[in-house]
Amino acid sequence: MADSREVAFRGGGFAPQAKPWVGVLVFITVICIIEYGTRQGIISNLTLPRPTDVLATFLDLWRSGLLWSHLLPSLSRLFVGAALGATAGICIGVLIGLFSLIRAGLVPLVAAIFPIPKIALLPLFVIWFGIDEASKYALIAFGTFTPTVVATYGAVDNVDRTLIRMGQSFSLSWFSIVTKIVLPGAMPGILSGLRISLAIAIILLVAAEMLGAEYGIGAYILEAGSLYDLERLFVGVTILSLLGVLVSTLIGYTEKRLLSWRG
Amino acid sequence: MADSREVAFRGGGFAPQAKPWVGVLVFITVICIIEYGTRQGIISNLTLPRPTDVLATFLDLWRSGLLWSHLLPSLSRLFVGAALGATAGICIGVLIGLFSLIRAGLVPLVAAIFPIPKIALLPLFVIWFGIDEASKYALIAFGTFTPTVVATYGAVDNVDRTLIRMGQSFSLSWFSIVTKIVLPGAMPGILSGLRISLAIAIILLVAAEMLGAEYGIGAYILEAGSLYDLERLFVGVTILSLLGVLVSTLIGYTEKRLLSWRG
């Protein structure tokens, strides 16, 4: 067998492998570079704050107890606003998914509302909802609503039609088909839509707190921005960023619980 | 055959039917109600402008030639900014999709950047990119970038692995597999991601034109807002909304051309 050889390997790849430490490393590297750059003066103090100063500012904020005074109102605005917007969005989305007439009437309306920047409407929100909590809830709810609607009716559309036909073939009632087949089937799509909606809700916190908020992470960021206080600006931005990661983790957890049947 | 009867129909439904006129009707109805309400004084002139006044303001804007002075700079900002952001987003997204190391390093970074509100960073954009077009491009590009990255690597992940294994089984080169299998396969996902990214780009036009813009739809809206001039505010908002519908139509058209193979 002079000319015998093993078959060459040519497969593999194109399959992402988890390397969690790399992400951590990248963050550490970026922060170290900025720290070094700002210390050496390569990065001017107008461009970026020194990470250690940001940390110190954060610790100050914490110790002074103001962290909670800012965080709690923001969390409650986020919670109430997103809950309102997401609930309304899911309801309308399901209705759009189920009824052709509602779909025909509302889909173009939603499409027209989607690209409207919420900050453009700030002066109107003052008139419509006042400058207290109501307008903040409304702004966040409004921003969460449209993407949730779009994700939800997409999810309802994607429910396997054979399952619905199955339900009909067993003469299940319309209500049973909707609650036992359509809604659970749309759940994965709705949850992954919520990931985006809630990220948008966090982004809108700043816009919402433009309206007469004294306390709140958004208000804190706005004040820092207007005082050109980069350390505090970055503390605020970091908190929002962490909030985003937290919300996304929570949704991941909900998915795991609610969609355990996916295994 | 006394007791013979036809089998009862129990199927149908759960399949949306197109009813384009309903959408038009809804728009007309909403506008008529507002017109009537404002004329009767049921809706105060602080709450909503009269639609006919908005139209008149729009016609004034058109006749004065200022419409184009506002629209053209905005369109060019949108175009350049979104093109930069989307191109960078697609490139990075594809790299994340292809290389585990890049994925591990960048995905957490992108996830952390996503929930940062762009308006919070406005003061920094001035320092980083100046007050001319560059900062507007940068802001829109930045806002378009993150959602495009997320959509793109999702699309690459969803490319049918059996097609990739097929390529490998025919000993195609890595480059051939990427350009002939991965990229075309990811195209539908990338395009539908662009729908969202471009809607966000339009939304960010207002934020971008907060930075030293004299002309532009965003600047027009901001000025109208600061003078509490509801007619002009709504003219601006309507233009953005139409822009959103236009962009979405253009993407639909691109999809039809590029993805004609889907039939």
Add this chain to the structure above:
Amino acid sequence: MDLQLEQIGHRYGDMAVLDNINLDIPAGKIVCIVGPSGCGKSTLLRLIGGLEKPSAGSVVQVGEPPAGSFNPLTYVFQDFALLPWRTVEDNVRLVLEDHPINKTETNAIIHDVLSRTKLIEFRHAFPRQLSGGMKQRVAISRALAVKPAVMLMDEPLSALDSQTRELLLDDLIRLWCREPFTSVYVTHNLNEAVRIGHSIVVLSRRPGRIREVVNIDLPLEQRARGHIELDRQQTHLWNIMRDEAIAADQELLSG
């Protein structure tokens, strides 16, 4: 309860799918429907079950469905159509929930049908944990649970690998022998058709028309693998269908 198809025709838009179908489905018999792909077999089954309205003609139900039947016309689908978020037991329970029976009765029915299909042990498993054969047995249990007068089966075995298919075909035959049921059984597989059908309806290419109806008198329990008479019938059917099958396979699909 018998079913009679009277001059059934059906179109989707401009496309005629079925044309002038007349057929009797007598109680207690299994009628197989075979024909080339796309000839309208599934459509015909949907018409029979009332899931779609025929463009022409009518499906008539002769006689009352047996007392205690919750859902006289019951489907078994090719791709099982199990709810992935419900366990085996709850998938069966789904179709009983809309009926006015109490919990103990429901549980008794579920226990009965799952034991008939040998699935009792797996009643708490989710569909994703089941092999294809088990999934289809769950779907069959679910159909049995509503005590159907007629079982409408659309290629119930074709999603399974051929070894599992053999096993499940035996199971079905055994179920019928224990307690004969009426069934319209759509299949692509001529071997399956001659093993389980009392009569076999051959449809032509689209628009589907009845080409021939083949009756096989051999009792089901005697139809073993490789029985000469069955092989003869199978070859006969294959000869009828061969040209249609070639033509159907060579057609470009529209749209």
Add this chain to the structure above:
Amino acid sequence: MDLQLEQIGHRYGDMAVLDNINLDIPAGKIVCIVGPSGCGKSTLLRLIGGLEKPSAGSVVQVGEPPAGSFNPLTYVFQDFALLPWRTVEDNVRLVLEDHPINKTETNAIIHDVLSRTKLIEFRHAFPRQLSGGMKQRVAISRALAVKPAVMLMDEPLSALDSQTRELLLDDLIRLWCREPFTSVYVTHNLNEAVRIGHSIVVLSRRPGRIREVVNIDLPLEQRARGHIELDRQQTHLWNIMRDEAIAADQELLSG
């Protein structure tokens, strides 16, 4: 060129999938592999084709591949694996693009393989316009285009309806008779195995081990439907596999 599998074993994590497989694949012969679902047939094929590395043992290639073979070990996949955005012709062209041949040569090859599978008329069609049988014929043309030394076929017919499957099996047999090729042919269908296999390897339930190798000496061109010898062999194979199949069908899937 022959292939030799030497004491192949394979595991995914903790799970042993294949164990101690020794097998010769002689040039010009078709070796069928049958076994219960999940026993590692596809895995074995991936190991043979170099798409995966075995955990133990090795796949050895004895002798040089024939001159002019672009891709000695070539797959035909169960689900066709056609690029939906390329026409029939361009799907075949794909696998020739990375090789140093000019345009006329490429076109000649494409013309040749498409005419061998009777697809010339459809060369500008997109996959979505083709029936399943045509799609698989495109996949076979693509495999032929690279002049393989060995064709690795993973249930090439199981995505098709049984009538189309009959037709395509005849096509494959005709192709082999015209110009014998070497092939490893994985299938679930014992009838298919006895019709096309020179030898049939029966694997046990997971971890897959070789239970038995059945050789059938009858030349392929004489293996008509319902040939007595083939029926005998098929029943023999079914008896070997029956218990494994029942056990495999009754297993809860992990994960």
Add this chain to the structure above:
Amino acid sequence: APQLAMAEETPINVGALRFTSHAASFVAFERGYFAEEGLNVTFKFFQAAQPMAVAVASGDVDYAVTAISGGLISLAEKGAAKVIGGALLEEQGIDGQKILVSDAAFKAGITKPAMLDGKTWATTQAGSSFHYMGAKIAAAEGVTLRFKPLQKVGAIIGAVKSGQVDSWSIVPHIAKPLDKGGAVHIIGNVADYIPDYQVTVVFTSADNASNKREPTEAFLRAFSKGADDFNAALVDKTAGDDAAEEMVKLIHKYVYTDRPYEKAAPSIRNGAMRISPDAAINTASIQDQLDWFKAEKLVKQSITFDTLVDSSYVKK
């Protein structure tokens, strides 16, 4: 002459808002005062003052006029910006910024600033001039105000009109039409509480202030000339009606451009407040503002007057 010292024209960028309070620059440009000083001026327009301050720090804009805000002081602290002259000035006797209350508050009997105890006061942001004015008025009257940051003037107008904030102070050309509309009421003048309030200042980058003396001085000279013309035409009204008319027309090229002249003119006239002659700085007012910012802990305690102001350019 200075223009001989510079071989060719020096290009500079001047930041501006489209407000009457920025008129001095517009006049200097239109009447060629900048050109006479050898300055080739390009205006950069902004929607808000804060990004303009940052733009000076980043070098995109060379000179600009803005209120003293926390942002400006922070930028000065970072060594990026310097105040070099004064601009808008509150002066008793001249129509200046007004104190407003909402209609609801007015009807509830609040007709004097002294009655504002416990009421809300609108500001754009913490550390804005609105915040400062409110705080000074409250201190003078011995009342407490609750400050509502609403970011944008438009949002404030909406909130005051609908009675959701009680009080605010704003320049006369915005205050008067609102008062006339009946949705708000003017109840006092800012000048009565903060005499000689230096509302806005001229500032530039620290680099310009210390290293580009010549063009900076040239800019201030031209700016002062523009201010003199403006004061004479619209504030002191000593130049006659024709000059006033001409001045309004000049300013209309920059402000309220999309309104017809007849509608724009009253607003422009109403907006006329004194611009410090010779760009002089009211040191006491600036010191007071700085002290207030420090007391409110809006800026670092280490900042001194000289960090903020380069007083080598103009008379104090």
